[in-house]
Amino acid sequence: MFRKALVAVLFIVALAAPSIAAVQPQCQATLGNALNVANRLQAEYFDVDNGQYNGGSLWTDANTLEDLHNLMLATGTDQYGAVANASFIGRSALNPNTNWQSLLGGSNDDAGWVVLSLWKMADYKANRGLDNSAFLNAASQIYNIIAGQWDNTCGGGVWWSTAHTYKNAVTNELFLLLSASGYLRNRDPTYLANAQKTWEWISNSGMRNSQGLFNDGLDSSTSVCKNNGQTTWTYNQGVIASGLAALYVATGSTNATLLDQAEITLDATIAHLTAGTNILKESCDDALSGGPVCNQDQQIFKGIWTKHLQYYLDMAGSARVAKYSAFLGSQTSAVFHFGTNANADVGSVWYAPNQGGSVFTPKTSASGLAAHVAAAKYGPC
Numbered sequence: 460m461f462r463k464a465l466v467a468v469l470f471i472v473a474l475a476a477p478s479i480a481a482v483q484p485q486c487q488a489t490l491g492n493a494l495n496v497a498n499r500l501q502a503e504y505f506d507v508d509n510g511q512y513n514g515g516s517l518w519t520d521a522n523t524l525e526d527l528h529n530l531m532l533a534t535g536t537d538q539y540g541a542v543a544n545a546s547f548i549g550r551s552a553l554n555p556n557t558n559w560q561s562l563l564g565g566s567n568d569d570a571g572w573v574v575l576s577l578w579k580m581a582d583y584k585a586n587r588g589l590d591n592s593a594f595l596n597a598a599s600q601i602y603n604i605i606a607g608q609w610d611n612t613c614g615g616g617v618w619w620s621t622a623h624t625y626k627n628a629v630t631n632e633l634f635l636l637l638s639a640s641g642y643l644r645n646r647d648p649t650y651l652a653n654a655q656k657t658w659e660w661i662s663n664s665g666m667r668n669s670q671g672l673f674n675d676g677l678d679s680s681t682s683v684c685k686n687n688g689q690t691t692w693t694y695n696q697g698v699i700a701s702g703l704a705a706l707y708v709a710t711g712s713t714n715a716t717l718l719d720q721a722e723i724t725l726d727a728t729i730a731h732l733t734a735g736t737n738i739l740k741e742s743c744d745d746a747l748s749g750g751p752v753c754n755q756d757q758q759i760f761k762g763i764w765t766k767h768l769q770y771y772l773d774m775a776g777s778a779r780v781a782k783y784s785a786f787l788g789s790q791t792s793a794v795f796h797f798g799t800n801a802n803a804d805v806g807s808v809w810y811a812p813n814q815g816g817s818v819f820t821p822k823t824s825a826s827g828l829a830a831h832v833a834a835a836k837y838g839p840c
């Protein structure tokens with residue numbers, strides 16, 4: 460029954476996408492679904508005493524807070540207006556004695572997610588006329604920590620961690636995005652130079668395979684670093700796109716090749732990392748209960764892909780929206796019809812009915828929330 464309903468929705472979606480894309484209103488019905496998920500997420504998982512999500516981790520909490528503020532910027536409400544200051548990340552930003560180096564524990568990808576979270580909370584505060592300086596200061600300190608992790612092993616790139624054992628896709632995609640979008644905030648030419656050199660390095664690194672998808676990272680055990688062939692996680696196919704679109708805008712919105720490069724990977728995601736009725740499927744997702752289950756990190760990846768497609772479209776311009784609108788509509792529809800239980804918790808599996816095989820955690824709910832928020836902006840209504 461659910462499957463039939465979804466097919467009908469998708470059919471309408473596909474027909475309606477081009478005309479709706481030109482207008483780009485926030486879809487109130489989709490925002491309503493997002494708010495239901497967010498309310499449940501905050502009530503069920505957010506611990507006001509320590510400012511963390513029960514069952515979360517630093518980097519997934521960073522994404523969850525980003526999603527929550529992305530939602531408030533979309534709705535115009537201040538429903539979760541106290542959360543930024545109350546969150547562990549926000550408290551740490553407000554405390555001038557925070558030692559970010561030790562708080563981040565040497566993890567340069569976590570650091571990148573925390574910067575994105577601080578910037579989104581800062582944008583929310585600025586939008587509501589509130590002082591955001593502590594959040595921006597913290598973000599800039601953390602950015603400098605990541606930038607210091609660049610060296611010439613494998614010809615460049617920042618290390619995944621301060622242990623200097625691995626150069627991988629996500630840490631460098633994040634550094635590209637932070638550098639290009641940071642430049643759009645502060646016009647510091649060092650940021651722009653970092654963005655340029657990072658894309659040049661990524662594009663020559665071999666981390667993108669013949670399908671157009673990024674594998675996890677590089678094997679540096681031999682003298683020439685090469686693609687390690689590890690899993691093509693969905694999030695790696697999204698963050699590259701937002702980073703390239705930010706570089707496109709940072710360099711004057713004239714070099715469409717940067718957008719075309721982003722779309723090679725976005726389109727490969729849709730071609731290769733989906734199942735059922737064109738719904739994102741992480742390789743570890745399995746609709747059969749008792750089958751394999753994505754781990755605590757992997758549970759949030761699909762939502763990150765949708766969020767970074769939103770950021771891509773924010774910067775790539777309206778002419779690029781129509782191509783992805785129906786797909787975002789399919790994701791929000793699947794999250795709602797297939798992935799969500801009666802309590803408004805979103806499970807890990809989106810592509811099969813009745814939350815098939817899903818686990819339910821703050822990460823899986825945040826992932827579904829991001830899919831709704833992205834579709835409210837760029838999907839059909």
Ligand SMILES: *[C@@H]1O[C@H](CO)[C@@H](O)[C@H](O)[C@H]1NC(C)=O
Nearest residue numbers: 540541543544553584589590
């Ligand atoms: C958050 O903390 C800042 C700094 O202490 C304060 O100015 C602000 O009023 C607080 N509340 C909100 C909602 O930003």
Ligand SMILES: *[C@@H]1O[C@H](CO)[C@@H](O)[C@H](O)[C@H]1NC(C)=O
Nearest residue numbers: 658659662714715716717720
């Ligand atoms: C546009 O971007 C592509 C891809 O990185 C690059 O190869 C090319 O040199 C750029 N063109 C200009 C005019 O900067």
